[in-house]
Amino acid sequence: MTLMTDPRWLDETQQRAWRKYMSMQAQLNARLNRQLQADSKLSLSDFEVLVQLTDNPSHKVRMFEVAQALQWEKSRLSHHLVRMQKRGLVAREECPSDARGAFIVLTPEGRTAIEEAAPQHVDTVRRLFFEGMTEEQISTLATMSEAILKRLAAEED
Amino acid sequence: MTLMTDPRWLDETQQRAWRKYMSMQAQLNARLNRQLQADSKLSLSDFEVLVQLTDNPSHKVRMFEVAQALQWEKSRLSHHLVRMQKRGLVAREECPSDARGAFIVLTPEGRTAIEEAAPQHVDTVRRLFFEGMTEEQISTLATMSEAILKRLAAEED
């Protein structure tokens, strides 16, 4: 009995949807990364961090808040900020109210970088992802994503 | 003018769908990787390579075919196979008809590994991804993924 016909496997429709989805997701990520890198010397991760900072009026956020917003492991964020700091995209600042904590601050270079990157990035997202999608498809996508996120959260080990 | 209200940005609905989707996709990948690693000492990438091998009746495939099927860069595949080979999951074999080429072969250990990994992995996919999805949602997903893949292929640099 092959993997394909094993009852524990997915049915034909699911199988097909799953493979398409996985392939799409992997390739889209790769493409977005390449586009950002080529046009703005930023990775998708850099971009997401910078968005968190620009979203906040003070351009200054506690690390754990960024980690929470992006759902990143704290060590991932820590490593990533070291690299971003070396490139001058962000800076650090002590937190007066909690001596353990650290603020991460958007530098002028960081601000310039994301302002230049955003339009092209958004355009790529629109062109590759949303182009030709109906309103209904978009809302189905959001609904599905939310449901899956809920299940992920519910099963948290 | 903030990034949010910039006309070059996405509209509210798209914005929300995009953020949900990106978050879902990132977290789902992380979870699938962790589940596979914990239960079977395999990464999602290992799994995908092994599927390519088990899908083929001879359990022996040319590298470039795997690269094509998974849409991996050849160097990625090469690096990955070195690691998988070290762990005994696959072996290599010369190609008589093309002296440059190499076959990659499923070892008994590799076969055992994927056979033990598959049921749990599939179960996780079903539980986290498909659970509660309607037939229509599944087919919308497949349609959307296909359309995006097409756009990705069309824009190939």
Add this chain to the structure above:
DNA sequence: CCCAAGTGGTTGACGTGTCATCTATGAAAT
């Protein structure tokens, strides 16, 4: 036959993500 261009695959350098472990501080209970 030969040479140019293409293809299959490898390699090294480097950026990225995870895991486990660690330090330092804060908070809560005794």
Add this chain to the structure above:
DNA sequence: ATTTCATAGATGACACGTCAACCACTTGGG
């Protein structure tokens, strides 16, 4: 106050992915 537990963050080791360059072989003209 002291112990205990939780939280914020850093660090080192390691797996992973990309890019660019490379080697070896094949192919397709001249």
